Amino acid sequence: MLRVTALGALGGLAAGPLVLLAVTSVAHHWYWPALVPPQWSLRAWAYLATPGAGVIEAAATSAILGTVVAGTAVAMALPAARALAARHVRGRRVVLFGLLLPVLAPPLAAAMGLHSVFLRLGLTDSHLGVALVHLVPAVPYATLVLAGSVANFDTDLEAQARTLGARPAQVWWHVILPAVAPGLAVAGIFAFLISWSQYLLTLIVGGGRVLTLPLLLVGFVRGGDEAVGAALSLVFIAPPLVLFAGVARLLREFR
Amino acid sequence: MRAGYDLRLVPVMLVVVGLFGLGLGAALLESVEAMGGDAAGSTLDHYRAIAIDREFHAALGLTIWVAAASTAISLVGGVGAALVLRRLTRGRPVAYAFLQIPLAVPHLAIAVGLLTFASPGGWVSRLAFTVGLISAPAEFPALVYDSYGMGIILAYVMKEVPFLAVVATALLLRLDDDHTAVARTLGASRWQRFRHVTWPMIAPGVGSAALLVFAFVFAAFDTPYVLGRPYPAMLSVVAQRRFLSLELADRPGAMAFALVMTMLAGTLVWAYMRLSGGSAGRERPVIY
């Protein structure tokens, strides 16, 4: 009994704000101290769906940016992770510091500096510039995540396959890839989420011209339309929730 | 395997050095620019100005407080939750699913959600009014725009407690039950078992994860931007405001500000590497 109520309370705390956002997005004339909205309206959702609102464009930009950043980050991270897993690599501690710093240090300083550089290269206000700056936290993070999972990979399998006469491509396709695939997926999803949630980096380098969901969301929250802000929040949260559900299963497998 | 520079690290280091390093370098160059542009030479004036800047000190104080409080609460809450969940669920996965929900939600969304949920005009306040605990919104504790960053701390706690709980759970799972069993037969109470057997074994892993949380909260922007008050603001908010200021003269100062923050964060990273030794990077900090 205690177990059920404790779990229920946890569940309520975790899911409560989400439910509240959903209710706020369809509420009309809902003020303090009313617990339940007196009227309902689909105005906010209808607005999100209109092509002129920029929501579809922002969501598409966020999704495409996230995918490109994730793909690039994972493609770069895999060889690096494999290198890190081999204990004899020179300068390992330096590399590790170099990977941790972009992840943990405020992205502000680098973004400001990159903004000046990109200004002279004409890369500001462009999708390419924003993608590049998203790589700064995404690539090291993907590498760290992947290094953790690759470390468990047994290089003996690889060596055995080679002595049995398999060509490098066959070794890669049939031995290495299936083993690192879960790790790749996890790293890719995290890299996607990092790009998806970026606000400051996109704002500084994109100059407001590259419109992503976080930028739109902050605009509406600061602009005051509660219902639209709530609806947009849900649109913003949905893909991470879905992706994370996929990751959770993978996480349990290869941990 | 021959020890040498591994070419496979090149793409990643290209990003780290070529983008991150380049950005820092450019920021550094601009931060020592004297008034009057490139011709006027370099100066450390901007850094000196930060040392005596009242807003910087207020921001630094607030940021350290918020980061420390968030980390401490998340540490206690996370480890506690892990222990409780372990007893309640006997390791069944369904309970951990609840933990994953906050982990998946981006920080920005949690901040926005808290505005509707925990502000004096928000839903919890209305509930309090309905059950008679308060009679006006002003009586509800100020969690948003308050001077101690309570709302900000709450927003981070909502995500970092699950994170530390997951880390602690993973560590607890690897523990050998034999040690605690022996302690129990020797008559140790549950608290003694935790304090002297369990905790020392999970402390390093949990400690380094907590350090990650501290570093992240220290530098983050999204949440304090949405939930914080104009003054004192947290460090990253002040830096951003100065960067976007109309006075071009503020720009080098903003760069210096951000670089000082980076240096402070750099020491945290160094401390983290010392603490976790060879296993650095095993945790996955929830940084989005």
Added chain:
Amino acid sequence: MRTGRLRHGFSVVLCAGVALAAGCAPEPAGPDLRAADLAATPWETIRAHARGTTVHVGMWAGDEARNRFFQGPVTEAVAAELGVTLRITPLADVADLVSKLLNERRAGRRSGGSIDVVWINGENFRTARQAGVLWGPFADHLPNIVHYPDAAKHRDFGTDIDGFEAPWEVAQFVFAYDTARITDPPRTLGALRQWIERHPGRFTYPAVPDFTGSAFLRHVLVHASGLDPEAFLHFDEARYAAASARALDFLAAIRPHLWRGGETYPATPADLNRLFVNHEIDFSMNYSPSFASDRIARGEFPETVRTFVLEEGTLSNYSYLAVPFNASNPAGALAVIDHLLSPAHALARVRAIGGLFPQSVESLTPGDRQAVALLPRGPATLAAETLARHRIPEPDAEYLVRFERDWLREVLQQ
């Protein structure tokens, strides 16, 4: 071997980079029109050059109704009348764009700018003008400029316009209250002070640098000084010293009775409205006289909300349209600005999203004059005559800049 994966990785990045770069190919821009050639170029030529091009307009996009109006009917009207594709670039704050222009100028990007038209006024215009990041002069060449009063064309918050921006919308500061909570709101600054002292914690205003909060401070500066508002049209150091001293005294006196004891202030008008609607404070304020009616219609304000102005008058100002120095399509920009200055657009806009009709009625055709008289007025919007009778001009921008700085130092950072 291992390099195979390396190559694979690089090619992925390369492909992605090319795809991205290809995806952001620039839209066709009009031929470069130089401001110096403007006098010699007939208006028809400019319109011809604009046809078939795209014009990017940077404007504040925090309001859903406004966005919908500009992205819908206005875009269609511009396409139909001018053959121009209109693209709205949402801005959270014009100051960000001006900052961007300053940086671009410093980096030498004199062409290919991402924005062609910007909605701007006041302090932002002053900074942009002083830094030389605006294209012009152009305003006098626009046929529709005749509909605006001379006063709007000469000075913007005390800064000489010299044709570098064209007047567009007009705003007047109003306060809002809930008739369900208050039956008789204070109508003078002195009465407001008494009300605040008698009802502690029920009033506040947005913090500087928010424009609305700054406007409230300007009201205090002008009205607490005891001087005629006209005295503030030109900056005078001695006058500023005397007026700011009295204004700061006023603000210090009401501070302990404000919301949260005056220790903090909401950051934006949206936050202020949220406090107002959730019964934390009893007043809101805004530069748009129809802001309360708009929100009632949207379901954000209860139907009992009404607005009022101070007996001593509230500030009114024009906002303008300008062209950044590195705009990639100046001809298109001018054509679009002229369209936005037309009475047809002004009528459609007021009908769709409220606000005051900005143009001089004398310059209009009888048909349009009729239409103006028949413009709908929301339940919470004051009559145009009431607003006109209680209208005072904005002080010189220097008063603004100085008092904001003093407020930050003396009030917020205490």
